[in-house]
Amino acid sequence: MSRIPTITGLALALATTLAPTASAQDSGAIASTDPASELYCERRRLGYWFYCVKPVPVEQPDAPATQPVAAVQELDAITAELRELKARAILYPTEANVAAYIRFQRAQLDRASLFSDVWQRAIWQDPELDYTLERPVGALAKKQWQDARAAERDSALTHLSERYGLFYFFSSTCAPCEVMSPIVKGVAERWRITVRAISTDGGPSHHFPDYKVETTQRSKLGLEPKVTPALVLWDSVTRRPIPIGYGVLSADELQDRIYLLTSKEAGHDY
16 A cells, blocks of 8 residues: 555656646647747747647738839820810800819910920020021021021022933923923023923923923933923933923022022932
8 A cells, every 4th residue: 555655656757847838739839949939939928739830921012113104194184175175165155164274274374375485595595406507597597597508509590500411391382382392491501501492282482492202202201291391300321311390480499499409319418
């Protein structure tokens, strides 16, 4: 009987020692080895039977950055609002609707005036932006530019006859030809350009008595058929025609066209 208490005491001591471990395993508790987790549990004064793992914070998705409204979209919105206010004022012409349209339109006119003013100031201050330096619009500057250009043109036309001749297509029953014939003759005589006058209907010309009757000349030169008067330069070096134009042209316009077509490349005089 004296050994029974001893065995019982040992069994109880063993059960007390093993009980926490067994219970923790049965309950699924996790013994954390993370110092941060242990500190977290200690601060919260949690019992041994609780999970001692610091919860991981859920990352919130970044809010999309606000994109600035594109200028073209803002302008489209202004245009759309102006059209809506105008339509509303026309369909429902109350004083409030008409006044709203007028106010909004006035605001856009002020905006346009500001743009125009800044545009002009920018041109004044930057010579690369000022196109009037190439083609003046002021009376004094324009006169000086025209005189310089006329001198340059006349210098080029002085030597024109060394390389170019002129085909002139006319009709004896064509009223515009009666106006154009003396102009062609006067320009040709001034610059000593040889003119070959060609009658499209076989009739004569008072200004070009030594004319030829057309056979296939116009089609060979690539001219529009049945349109008179018509003028074509002939380049004796490249052996190709250069159409000048149709209808009545003034002497200055005719000389300018000849000058541009023979002395200036496209895109260098505009």
